[in-house]
Amino acid sequence: MSSADSILTQLQTSALGHAISKSHHLVGAGLQIVHVVAFMLLLASLVLISLRLLGLAFRHQPLQHVARDATRLIWLGLALTIISGSLMFIASPKLYFHNSAFALKMLLLLAAVFVQLTLVRKVAHSTMPHAVFTRASVSIALLLWFGVAFAGRIIGFI
């Protein structure tokens, strides 16, 4: 047994993992509902900021008026998705770990967070961002986030 598998087994047989996987199946459904709603808040807030950065909406609003509350929602959404997602993972770690759509989702998530915190943040913080750089960074970040949703939805079909 590889070391990854032994860690996964330990997770699965941990008290928390056991509690979730042996609970009523509607507990799992509840976790999924929290995961979906939190992800919708996260994605919609990202779309909101992206529209402002691209100049497709709120062009006459100062960026801060849109970005401040949207950033709060993004962190709230991210926190809730990570918590609910981790609980789902702990309940059946082997199922997720060996699922190619799950691996793709995690890669896309890392890439999305990276692009968001580097390129998009740079756009948001500069007073006169270059138009092409703005369009490219914001579009790449959004596409990566959509990819996270897509790969996540496909996990159950593999």
Add this chain to the structure above:
Amino acid sequence: MSAILALAEKIEQTPIGAAIAESRYAFPIIEGVHLIGLAVSVGLIFITDLRLIGLLFRQVPVQDILRQLRPFVLAGFMAVFVSGGLLFWAEAATVLASPAFPFKMVFIAFAGCNALYFELVIARRADMQGPGDVLPRAAKLAGSASLVLWSLVIIFGRLIPYLPRWS
């Protein structure tokens, strides 16, 4: 009920319904589109609701939020309705057998009526045209109702596979 189920089975067995259900890629891809469309449309509606209730984006005038987000909300809904229609086409009988599905449809209808009443009546009131520091009670109520109703739509939608039969 049996007549409806018979009709649903006929819908599933049409060439398009069967093609989607049997394709290895079509079904998951349509599910992905359904989720992303939902995040854009209902996600932006949640943001609008939070503005109406007065919890977030208070510096942005209400009419700006409504007008500027409308095209993207509608585009998201187009994706949701088309993908949802295709999913129903492929598994009409399975979906109808779940009590969660009719509940989801009823809450969509309620949420739609609430949105229409808000757009046609509440949003056009004189006290809704200002910067919106203080919004009328009706706007807060409509925002809260929208938040609750769309949440119920999501909840019952996700429950469809978990509550597979009526009994």
